[in-house]
Amino acid sequence: MPGTELFGTEERKEINDVLETGMLFRYNHDAQRNNHWKAKDFEAEVKKITGAKFAHAMSSGSTAVATALAASGIGTGDEVIVPPFTFMATIEAVLFIGALPVFAEIDETLCLSAEGIKKVLTPKTKGICLVHMCGGMADMDAIMKVVNEHQLILVEDAGQSFASSYKGTYTGLFGKAGSYSFDFFKIATAGEGGVLVTNDEITYKKADVYSDHGHDHQGNNRGMEQHPYLGFNYRISELHAAVGVAQTRKVPGIKEKNRKNKNLLVNELSKTPGISFARLADPEGDSATFLNIFLPDTEAAKRTVAEFNAIGLGGFNYWFTNMYHFINQWDHIKEMRTISKLPIEVLGAPQDYKNLHLPKSQEVVGRLISFGVRCTWTEQEMKDLATKISACVTKALKPVNA
Numbered sequence: 001m002p003g004t005e006l007f008g009t010e011e012r013k014e015i016n017d018v019l020e021t022g023m024l025f026r027y028n029h030d031a032q033r034n035n036h037w038k039a040k041d042f043e044a045e046v047k048k049i050t051g052a053k054f055a056h057a058m059s060s061g062s063t064a065v066a067t068a069l070a071a072s073g074i075g076t077g078d079e080v081i082v083p084p085f086t087f088m089a090t091i092e093a094v095l096f097i098g099a100l101p102v103f104a105e106i107d108e109t110l111c112l113s114a115e116g117i118k119k120v121l122t123p124k125t126k127g128i129c130l131v132h133m134c135g136g137m138a139d140m141d142a143i144m145k146v147v148n149e150h151q152l153i154l155v156e157d158a159g160q161s162f163a164s165s166y167k168g169t170y171t172g173l174f175g176k177a178g179s180y181s182f183d184f185f186k187i188a189t190a191g192e193g194g195v196l197v198t199n200d201e202i203t204y205k206k207a208d209v210y211s212d213h214g215h216d217h218q219g220n221n222r223g224m225e226q227h228p229y230l231g232f233n234y235r236i237s238e239l240h241a242a243v244g245v246a247q248t249r250k251v252p253g254i255k256e257k258n259r260k261n262k263n264l265l266v267n268e269l270s271k272t273p274g275i276s277f278a279r280l281a282d283p284e285g286d287s288a289t290f291l292n293i294f295l296p297d298t299e300a301a302k303r304t305v306a307e308f309n310a311i312g313l314g315g316f317n318y319w320f321t322n323m324y325h326f327i328n329q330w331d332h333i334k335e336m337r338t339i340s341k342l343p344i345e346v347l348g349a350p351q352d353y354k355n356l357h358l359p360k361s362q363e364v365v366g367r368l369i370s371f372g373v374r375c376t377w378t379e380q381e382m383k384d385l386a387t388k389i390s391a392c393v394t395k396a397l398k399p400v401n402a
């Protein structure tokens, strides 16, 4: 959680600006707000880092990805290709806008692969909700080829990959719209928050309207604004946006330190037989929030996790058994346990979610262990960590009875 590691005076200053005027709402009240526009400033900071033409701050990464899908024209009954390895929110967003998730294979990039996407394409496929996982990025040249060839709508859930890029283009900006999360666990946090980005003005305007009950945000009489489309309330408050501003300004520094720290660990751990690393489609674009190590197979990874637990080593994720990040534990989707009927329950699921065959994803996630990289680590802390990881892996890989 690098953002939270650096919470300090800058964040407090931005919050105090808002507290001094009491103007907690992001729109209107021009006279009373003493020129403080934190949501707008937050958007400007995100644009500065990513080069996005448009950015729209919202209540969460989840609402940002749902809005990105809707503003891109994906809705009820549309088939959308998704990965089985992502934070749950991606799938929820697809379901809650009425669309139908179609699961495809990921590869060693930890993201959907072009090959995996091609295997599940049907004439009914409308789009892809691509997720850039663990601070890295998908293999965009290959994926864009499929997107263009089949004229698919690409939406990117870059919830975990703010500030990561592929060959100079920031994640979130390859498709029609993209989203970043600024929840408590990301490279920068707003407490709760998300930002939608796009280079397309019409998509941006739709997102702006949709996320605030249809308001077109023209003029200074909120009650008399036009409402070109139906919408809902996915607004961010000025208090959250204020934290987002200060945190986003720290991201270039965080990224630099993350990359340095991750590099040191990769160099140390490369010496240990049995350890390899997730593939970065563009190593230069890594935001380095996670050190993603591969063990030779799932059993070896499970034994390694047991060794970590035995010595009380924390700070890692074994996604394969995580309830919120991998399909094996998503029994609520498989059994469609909903509190009220979703469109998919009326329309029918495009795949048999209980019997999906995704051997590549099972293999990749099974042997993956991810450590959150901290930007405040000392060199000694990293050396100690590498020594512990290495010892645990070596012990886990030792042949039984040898």
Ligand SMILES: *Cc1c(COP(=O)(O)O)cnc(C)c1O
Residues within 6 Å of the ligand: 060, 061, 062, 063, 065, 086, 087, 089, 090, 131, 157, 158, 159, 160, 181, 182, 183, 192, 193, 194
């Ligand atoms: C964190 C995350 C989200 C959701 O973000 P929230 O701000 O927590 O709603 C969506 N997608 C991915 C891939 C994430 O990691």
